[in-house]
Every structure is written in structure tokens, then in C-alpha cells.
Amino acid sequence: xxxxxxxxxxxxxxxxxxxxxxxxxxxxxxxxxxxxxxxxxxxxxxxxxxxxxxxxxxxxxxxxxxxxxxxxxxxxxxxxxxxxxxxxxxxxxxxxxxxxxxxxxxxxxxxxxxxxxxxxxxxxxxxxxxxxxxxxxxxxxxxxxxxxxxxxxxxxxxxxxxxxxxxxxxxxxxxxxxxxxxxxxxxxxxxxxxxxxxxxxxxxxxxxxxxxxxxxxxxxxxxxxxxxxxxxxxxxxxxxxxxxxxxxxxxxxxxxxxxxxxxxxxxxxxxxxxxxxxxxxxxxxxxxxxxxxxxx
Ligand SMILES: [Fe+2]
Numbered sequence: 001x002x003x004x005x006x007x008x009x010x011x012x013x014x015x016x017x018x019x020x021x022x023x024x025x026x027x028x029x030x031x032x033x034x035x036x037x038x039x040x041x042x043x044x045x046x047x048x049x050x051x052x053x054x055x056x057x058x059x060x061x062x063x064x065x066x067x068x069x070x071x072x073x074x075x076x077x078x079x080x081x082x083x084x085x086x087x088x089x090x091x092x093x094x095x096x097x098x099x100x101x102x103x104x105x106x107x108x109x110x111x112x113x114x115x116x117x118x119x120x121x122x123x124x125x126x127x128x129x130x131x132x133x134x135x136x137x138x139x140x141x142x143x144x145x146x147x148x149x150x151x152x153x154x155x156x157x158x159x160x161x162x163x164x165x166x167x168x169x170x171x172x173x174x175x176x177x178x179x180x181x182x183x184x185x186x187x188x189x190x191x192x193x194x195x196x197x198x199x200x201x202x203x204x205x206x207x208x209x210x211x212x213x214x215x216x217x218x219x220x221x222x223x224x225x226x227x228x229x230x231x232x233x234x235x236x237x238x239x240x241x242x243x244x245x246x247x248x249x250x251x252x253x254x255x256x257x258x259x260x261x262x263x264x265x266x267x268x269x270x271x272x273x274x275x276x277x278x279x280x281x282x283x284x285x286x287x288x289x290x291x292x293x294x295x296x
Contacts, residue, residue, distance in 0.1 A: 010095050020098050022089040025072045026112045033068035035114055039129045040065070042197055050200045052180050052189040054144065054239070058137025069114060069128055075136065083145035087136055092125060096155060096164060103152025108139060121197065134191030135175070143239040144189075148175070150246050161255035166220040169262070173219045174242060179203060179211060179235040186211060186235055186276065202229050202295045208283040210269055211235050211276040216245045217254060218272065223262040228289045231267035235276050 012020060028036075044065075048056065062078055064070060076086035088102065089112035102109050110131035115123045123130070139145050151171065158167040176192035177199075186204055193199045203209065214234040224230065236242045264270060267281055286293035 010093065013091055016091065018098075019102075020090050020094040020109070022091055022112045025089045028069045028114065032114045035117070035120070036069045036129060037067055039120075039195075040067075040133065043133065043195065043200075046197070046200050047188075047194065050188055050204045051194055052138075052187040053182060054141040055137050055189055055194060058140035061140045062137060064133065064137065070132055072110070075132070079136065079139060082140045083142050085139045085145055085148075087132065097159060100152045100155030100159075103148055103155070105152075106145070106149055108135060108148070110136070130191060130195040134195030138189055138191070141239055143243050147239060147243045147246060150243065151175070154246065154251055157251050158255060161252075162260070163255040163258050165260075165262070166255070166258050169220050169222055169224055170216060170246075172224045172226075173214070173222070173234045174236070177203065177224075177230050177233055178214075178242075179233045180239070181235055181237055181276075186233075198295050199229055202283075203233050206283070206296045207277075207280050208295070209233055209277075209281075210267070210279040212269065213237070213274040213276060214242065214245070215272070215274075216249050218264070218270070220254070220258060221263040222268075223264065223266045225266055229283060229295055231279065231281060231284045232269075 016022065059065065061082060062070075062075060072087045072089060076088075079085045079087065083106075085106045085108060087110050088107045090109040091112055094109055099109060108131070111125065111127045113127055114129060115127045139148065151167075154167060154170075155164075158164050172192075174190065176190045178188070178190040179186045179193075180189050181187075188194055188200055188203055190203075193203045209230060210232040212232060212234055214236050219234055222232070267279075267284055269275060269278060283293050283295055
């Protein structure tokens with residue numbers, strides 16, 4: 001994803017209210033449903049053994065393998081029964097305060113469009129496949145579902161202290177690119193990893209990236225890349241630990257002490273880190289995506 005889509009001012013389409021919700025889900029053509037099915041099959045060829053158990057079970061609980069872009073009404077009914085969440089359609093990336101408000105009310109905003117053949121491998125804006133396949137299965141896990149709500153609440157506070165960048169890093173390193181320990185193995189639960197073709201292998205198996213146990217304070221001081229594979233992934237012990245670290249942290253105090261800019265580079269290992277694997281950073285040193293370096 002190019003950086004400017006996250007920083008460009010968002011223009012609300014005239015037909016939407018202040019909640020930014022589309023009145024109804026898009027009508028997808030059979031070609032669109034076929035794109036979903038191909039993306040689904042591509043991911044399922046790499047995710048078993050690399051994705052978190054909670055994710056694989058979530059796919060199953062929501063019957064996401066039934067084929068085609070899921071219908072949000074039915075999906076929300078099933079999700080509501082499990083954890084009280086729903087999935088709501090939005091036209092594009094939405095402003096932070098609206099996004100936080102939906103999360104705090106256990107609504108997950110999902111893109112109301114699907115990528116085209118031309119953008120099959122690389123899309124700028126998160127589409128329905130990224131949002132629903134990548135994020136929604138995790139919302140079937142009760143503890144993770146509570147974490148997402150807490151994150152939404154923390155967002156309002158971050159805005160008050162002008163520390164959205166720091167909270168954005170927490171989202172990035174957990175919800176989008178998080179890893180979890182399962183026995184002696186790491187597995188992916190972040191949607192950015194789970195919805196793309198390359199990063200599952202890289203994040204879980206490659207020698208290049210660092211894997212460091214997550215510490216909320218440390219992560220919120222760490223820079224991140226949005227248009228390439230991560231030089232560092234943060235690993236949680238359990239969703240209960242992630243939830244606990246987030247709700248028990250006094251965000252008022254944290255935000256007051258955080259500098260406005262990030263303290264740590266995204267490839268840094270610092271002396272307080274509990275390191276699972278220290279990466280070679282080979283991919284980054286070869287120049288990353290721009291140089292055509294092979295990730296794994
Ligand atoms: Fe996402």
C-alpha cells in the first residue's frame with residue numbers, strides 16, 4: 001500500500017451520513033465472487049500450519065469456505081451470536097474517530113468493494129477480501145473480540161493527547177501483523193499477513209525478520225513500514241495477555257510520556273526486548289520490495 005492513502009484527507013461521499021456506513025452492501029457480480037474464491041483458495045494453500053488456530057477455527061465457525069463474497073447480514077448474525085460483533089460496509093478508508101467509534105460499539109467496518117484482476121496481487125486500499133477474510137474470523141475469538149473493542153476506546157483517548165501515530169503502531173503490530181506463540185511455534189493472527197500471498201511464509205518462517213515478544217509501551221514507540229514486509233514482528237503469548245496489557249495500561253500516563261515521533265527504528269532490537277528470533281534483516285539489506293529482493 002502506498003503511504004499517501006493513509007494521510008490524504010478523506011472526502012465523505014455525499015450519500016453517506018456521519019457514520020460513513022453504506023446503506024447496503026454492494027451487489028457483487030459472478031466475476032467478483034470468482035475473484036473472492038480464487039483469493040480464498042490461494043490463501044488456504046499457505047495458511048494451514050502458519051495461521052493461528054483461532055483464525056482457522058473462525059473461518060470454520062463463520063462457514064467462510066462456502067464460496068463467494070459473504071453476505072454481511074448473515075455474517076453479522078453468526079458473529080453476533082458468537083461474540084456480539086457485526087460487520088458493516090464502508091466505501092473506503094474512513095476517518096480515525098469514526099473507525100474507533102464503530103470498534104468501540106463492536107462493529108467492524110469492511111470495504112464495500114473487491115479488487116479487480118489488475119490489482120489481484122496488490123491493492124492500495126483494503127477491500128472486502130482483506131477486511132472480511134483477514135480480520136473477521138479473529139472476531140469469533142471472545143478475548144480478541146474484547147481487545148478490538150478496547151482498542152476502539154483507546155483511540156478516543158489517543159486523539160485527545162494527539163498520539164494517534166503511537167496507537168496506530170499498536171494496531172499495525174497486532175491487528176495487522178501480529179504473531180502468537182502456539183506451543184514452541186509462532187503463528188500469524190494479523191490480517192495483513194493472513195490476507196496476502198507472501199507474508200505468511202516470511203513472517204512465520206523466514207530468517208530475515210526479528211520476532212520479539214510484544215510489550216505495549218515498546219511497540220507504541222516503534223516505527224513501521226506500510227508498503228513492504230515488516231523487518232520486525234511482535235509476538236504475543238496469548239490473546240488474554242494482549243487484552244490484559246492493553247486494558248491494564250494507563251493510557252493517559254502513557255500518552256503523556258510518549259514523544260510525538262517514534263523512538264525506535266522498525267528493525268531495531270533494544271536491550272529490554274525478549275527476542276524470540278533475532279533476524280538477519282537480509283531482505284531489508286538487499287533493498288526490500290523496491291529492489292525486487294525475494295522475501296523467502
Ligand atoms: Fe486491515
